[in-house]
Amino acid sequence: DAGVIQSPRHEVTEMGQEVTLRCKPISGHNSLFWYRQTMMRGLELLIYFNNNVPIDDSGMPEDRFSAKMPNASFSTLKIQPSEPRDSAVYFCASSLELAGFNEQYFGPGTRLTVT
């Protein structure tokens, strides 16, 4: 079975540019999570979708960040305009939430560098 798929794996961009990160969750999973990993803050949640609906976006840093899940097979995280402090590894994870069971599986991550 294919795991969580993320693209691109690496992205280098200049400050001010728009960046779009993509995620395909595991087929059949009903929850999708975007996390960010930095040296200073570790791994932290940005936004969580359940059945394609955003449930908790309290971790989204500011209005420059937006996320969508148009269908069960695809999600995007967009940063516009990007800033150097957005440099981090962005992980997408998915799970099948069922009667309290909620094991999350992570994609390989997108390493973003903003210069």
Place this chain on the structure above:
Amino acid sequence: GIQVEQSPPDLILQEGANSTLRCNFSDSVNNLQWFHQNPWGQLINLFYIPSGTKQNGRLSATTVATERYSLLYISSSQTTDSGVYFCAVERQTGANNLFFGTGTRLTVIP
């Protein structure tokens, strides 16, 4: 949020040695997962263990939810075990995301 503390922060082992990693959390949880982040950055699921004990080869884990801690045991360590081990918990209340500890960085030397 919930506090997740891992110890030790760093650990160096000789190949073949055993080790115990600890995770303490500050509130009741629905779920707990252990991950291994390998040197390439990938997060690999080790255990989904909200309570009880599980074993998988040389690794085993125990969670005592009532006392708010979990332990990860690594026996007969190998150089491929090197990396960072994360504990992550899902709170009983609120959204179903994971809160991560700061990790234990393990280095296994031949």
